Amino acid sequence: MKKVFDFTRNNANVVWGVVAVLIFAFLFIMGRKAGIAKAQQTKKIVPYPDGGKSLGDWPKGSNTAGKTVDEIATEWAKKVLDVTDGVWITSPIPQNDRRLNVFISLSALSNDQLTAVYNKYNLNHGNKFWGFTFVSMTEVIYNEVLAYGSDVQAKLVNRLKSLKLK
Amino acid sequence: MPSIIVSLFAKPLQGVLIVTAIMAAIYFVGREVGIAKIESEV
Numbered sequence: 001m002k003k004v005f006d007f008t009r010n011n012a013n014v015v016w017g018v019v020a021v022l023i024f025a026f027l028f029i030m031g032r033k034a035g036i037a038k039a040q041q042t043k044k045i046v047p048y049p050d051g052g053k054s055l056g057d058w059p060k061g062s063n064t065a066g067k068t069v070d071e072i073a074t075e076w077a078k079k080v081l082d083v084t085d086g087v088w089i090t091s092p093i094p095q096n097d098r099r100l101n102v103f104i105s106l107s108a109l110s111n112d113q114l115t116a117v118y119n120k121y122n123l124n125h126g127n128k129f130w131g132f133t134f135v136s137m138t139e140v141i142y143n144e145v146l147a148y149g150s151d152v153q154a155k156l157v158n159r160l161k162s163l164k165l166k
Numbered sequence: 167m168p169s170i171i172v173s174l175f176a177k178p179l180q181g182v183l184i185v186t187a188i189m190a191a192i193y194f195v196g197r198e199v200g201i202a203k204i205e206s207e208v
Contacts, residue, residue: 028196035200
């Protein structure tokens with residue numbers, strides 16, 4: 001202990017320097033943390049023009065839950081349906097569709113709605129979330145809506161009619 | 167204000183301002199680094 005005191009006494013500038021470096025490092029890390037939080041709050045999520053097809057599937061090892069793509073998509077589809085409460089902006093309508101004659105697409109949601117879904121469920125999978133969404137999720141949501149029954153389907157049809165889509 | 171008070175605070179305040187400015191600069195550099203990190207992920 002005496003050696004430590006002696007060193008401190010004899011090398012006061014070095015000790016102060018170390019303290020200063022520690023304080024500055026702390027400030028830098030806190031600033032970086034604040035910057036990350038701020039950027040995450042304001043980040044705009046822009047849908048991919050090709051529907052995310054160029055992103056491909058999940059990279060190996062990123063799906064730690066061990067679920068299939070369809071299983072994850074089904075879970076997310078249910079969550080998204082909970083958020084939007086069946087009120088969808090739908091586009092386009094495939095002419096030859098045999099089931100509901102409506103193609104429900106997340107790509108038709110506004111950026112704010114997508115961001116709300118993203119934030120609410122903390123779907124923190126980076127770009128892959130959106131690529132995955134547009135490739136797989138629309139189809140799953142489609143099936144989910146069919147499973148919801150005629151009341152939701154009627155709501156959707158009414159919504160479509162009010163939008164006067166071709 | 168009596169000059170004796172000014173003389174008391176002038177020199178120490180300079181030091182405080184300089185140190186504060188350096189600390190703030192490091193904080194905001196870190197903040198920009200954090201923002202750049204997130205934006206580069208998009």
